[in-house]
Amino acid sequence: MLTAMGVDFTDHTILNSQYVTAVDEILKIIAVRFRKFWLHSDYTFRWSNVRKKQDACLKILHNMSDTVIKRRKTEFDNNNILPERTTGNTSGKKFKAFMDLLFELSLEKGVMNDRELREHVDTMIVGGYDTTATVLMYTLLLLGSHPEVQEKVYQELKVVLGDSDRDVEKHDLSQLVYLEAVLKESLRLYPIGPVLGRRLDKNVQLKNYTLAAGRSCFLLLFGIHKHPMWGADVDQFNPDRWMDPASLPDNPNAFAAFSLGRRMCIGKTYAYMSLKTTLAHVLRKYRFNGDHTQLELKFVVLLKPTSGYYVSIEERL
Ligand code: HEM
Numbered sequence: 001m002l003t004a005m006g007v008d009f010t011d012h013t014i015l016n017s018q019y020v021t022a023v024d025e026i027l028k029i030i031a032v033r034f035r036k037f038w039l040h041s042d043y044t045f046r047w048s049n050v051r052k053k054q055d056a057c058l059k060i061l062h063n064m065s066d067t068v069i070k071r072r073k074t075e076f077d078n079n080n081i082l083p084e085r086t087t088g089n090t091s092g093k094k095f096k097a098f099m100d101l102l103f104e105l106s107l108e109k110g111v112m113n114d115r116e117l118r119e120h121v122d123t124m125i126v127g128g129y130d131t132t133a134t135v136l137m138y139t140l141l142l143l144g145s146h147p148e149v150q151e152k153v154y155q156e157l158k159v160v161l162g163d164s165d166r167d168v169e170k171h172d173l174s175q176l177v178y179l180e181a182v183l184k185e186s187l188r189l190y191p192i193g194p195v196l197g198r199r200l201d202k203n204v205q206l207k208n209y210t211l212a213a214g215r216s217c218f219l220l221l222f223g224i225h226k227h228p229m230w231g232a233d234v235d236q237f238n239p240d241r242w243m244d245p246a247s248l249p250d251n252p253n254a255f256a257a258f259s260l261g262r263r264m265c266i267g268k269t270y271a272y273m274s275l276k277t278t279l280a281h282v283l284r285k286y287r288f289n290g291d292h293t294q295l296e297l298k299f300v301v302l303l304k305p306t307s308g309y310y311v312s313i314e315e316r317l
Pocket of ligand 1: 121192196256259262263272
């Protein structure tokens, strides 16, 4: 959170449970509107209870982005330049948070107005926080369901980080190749953005149909990840497939967890870094047990469980 958003998540005046609940609610509202055709029209939606709930959630979400912007603006006004941040770990290195690049464009260079800045801040906060948290949950559950894979990850961590308790550094991350394979496989089985929406700007000819320009269409990433081109073990959690390029489908678009093309996720590299760092810390100390086959999923813009998480944690002694 600190490196991406410049927000210290230990500061409960910012990222509190009210905010987390509001994000959950707003995702549910989008999914409800998506499913109920009578709420598609702005006119009927305006008079619905769902709209009232949406307004209440947006108030909480905007309050958060306004607080973040206000704090950074005060620092800017006092110095006329955005002060650099310092990492909270032992290295104490100076760094620029991802979000500060936006503030720089707005406050120092005047490229966008306050409303545009807030919209970008909202996108970054929502796009960057619930996503990695949900992927972590699925990955830990999958590792808990596959002890032999978890053991391989643990052995890799031992080789790269040794027995010490030191911080994970940037140069360690590129060596955690098996952990990356685990993350990719977890994102293949549980793509947290299972459906993408697009408006067509030109006709698209499929085998038996033409999708007309001007229409909306939805791309089922979940389906692409379960396509037979992945092989007979398509439904199995098998991170080893990522260790050998020859065992992957020929089509490079077969894996689309971060979307494809020009509007694909801008946080992909950052997400892998953040996920690997968190997992390295957690898996060095704890062992997970679980059963992912018990999961029941629901579509609330993101792919989330409706059931509990079916995971337990024990300390490695
Ligand atoms: C594993 C974690 C993540 C996954 C699976 C993921 C997935 C996605 C997907 C599928 C999209 C495309 C949505 C669409 O095309 O309609 C997207 C867009 C985006 N993501 Fe991520 N994301 C992740 C983490 C992050 C993080 C950590 C950040 C920021 C630090 C981020 C920022 C964004 C932004 C700003 C967009 C919109 C890009 C645009 O519209 O041009 N994401 N993400």
